[in-house]
Amino acid sequence: MSDCGDSNRRAGHFACLILARGGSKGIKLKNIKALAGQPLIAWVLRAAVDSGEFDSVWVSTDHDGIARISKEWGAQVHRRSPHTSRDQATSIEAVQEFLIEHPEVKFVGQVQCTSPCLHPSHLQRACHMIRNMGFDSVFAVTRRHLFRWTETPVDKDVSTKAENLNPAKRPRRQDWSGELYENGSFYFSTRELLMDGLFQGGKVGYCEMQPEYSVDIDTDIDWPIAEQRVIKFGYFGKTKPQGVKLVVFAADGVLIDNQINFTATGDEFRSFSRSDTIGIKQLRDKGVEVRVIADEDNDVTTKLVARLGISMLTEAKSKVDRLNEWRKELDLDWSQVAFMGRDIPDLDCMKTVGIGGAPCDAHSDITTTAKFVAKAAGGKGAVREFCDHLLLVMEKAKSAAENRKI
Incomplete structure (x- = not known):
């Protein structure tokens, strides 16, 4: 043609x-x-x-x-x-x-x-x-490059004959266009x-x-x-060559689980996944800024972000407005910002950023809007899955940029 x-x-x-x-x-x-x-x-x-x-x-x-x-x-x-x-x-x-x-x-x-x-x-x-x-x-x-044979019934037996080759002169793959x-x-x-x-x-x-x-x-x-x-x-979209530069996680139901547990003495406790902390460290090792937005003060979240050495904002009236402030502070396009949320207060952020992620147990409006839905629940590995996905997107963007230079 x-x-x-x-x-x-x-x-x-x-x-x-x-x-x-x-x-x-x-x-x-x-x-x-x-x-x-x-x-x-x-x-x-x-x-x-x-x-x-x-x-x-x-x-x-x-x-x-x-x-x-x-x-x-x-x-x-x-x-x-x-x-x-x-x-x-x-x-x-x-x-x-x-x-x-x-x-x-x-x-x-x-x-x-x-x-x-x-x-x-x-x-x-x-x-x-x-x-x-x-x-x-x-x-x-x-x-x-497959050799085809057809059934040829003979009496009660079934024999076969070649359809697209001569068995006496079987071509080599490199000599046959397929x-x-x-x-x-x-x-x-x-x-x-x-x-x-x-x-x-x-x-x-x-x-x-x-x-x-x-x-x-x-x-x-x-x-x-x-x-x-x-x-x-697969095709991951028109990601900019510089890739993702800012990743923000909602704390409740994403970085920590969505359950509130009490001990017999009335003390509250919640959990997080060690695997998630490894994913965040890998992002930071690639030069990505990672931050957290929490709905309220929580000892578990506070200690976790302190261990990770990342910034956290609590009790934000408008998460998307704060996200926009961070974007401008770092001089980024929205396409360079990723956000992982769980519930309705996170929805505006999900619709605005370049890549939105959600745990599998997030609200249905969040999972519908998300560009990535983890198999794991919040606080149980969803953050790690999102980090791995972002690293893959960044790698593909880097390869695409190198190919354009060639």
Whole structure:
């Protein structure tokens, strides 16, 4: 496939559409289940929004929770009808329903929610092929070097014969270009093809994705594999090269647990995780400023921050205002600030910072807004998970900056 330039650019509204029904059978509500700390759907939404190629980004769903999280990650929501939400409904039916309600859309990039290693560059290439190279449909493929055999029944026995090789002349991998397989990450098509019931037709093109980015999740078995893959190859967003410089933790329910315990003599005690203190130390070793905001004075928190050697503010009337003061003091952009909170008083901070985190037992409004949700509860390892995530984001930002210099 050769690039024919931009002289024949096709005009028309280009929509990204993600089908995310609430009735997943393999994994319950998998579209919003946390993968590497973020809702599964968030990984593809971030890639779609950051690609800058689409006139609109939509999630087609019948579920309130999926709709709410999709909006938080920058998508508009198309409410699916009961007909296209049933188990027997096909993807083409759902896409056609969307197109009927949106006659302005001329091109659709249907992106699979279960492909969390998708990057903006993958989508940019496909959009370019539709817009500028005259293709009517483009889909994602992965190259495989697999020898295929077919069953050939003979009487009561089953034998086999080769389909794509001569067994007498087995090619070496380096001498064989392999074969292209759909990997399901995305299907781009014109409105006309889709209304005719086709995802592929007309002038058909493909975008090859390397195997490390070709991840699909269907069953529980796929989940841990996908999580490890996305940590290494996933797209973490447009983080600035200098990365995160200020991390602030709410004290109650984050740095210390959310329980108040009393001894037989009436003394109050609360607990924290030693693992969390190690995570904070690792951030500080990377030159990150770490601070704490507490709702009230507490002996446990006071002693903990003193041990860590970090600053703490108590009884702040407006946490986001204080956060803004710290940001200005350190001359930072909001994108360089991270915050981990647990309850409604933390919500404004979560919505303002570059990266918001939450323990798994945080209020539902907090976990919906958060860009990272830990598997652990507050005071029991959630802070360490968030620290590890931030260190990973910083490392990826550093690598991206070095690649740009090259």
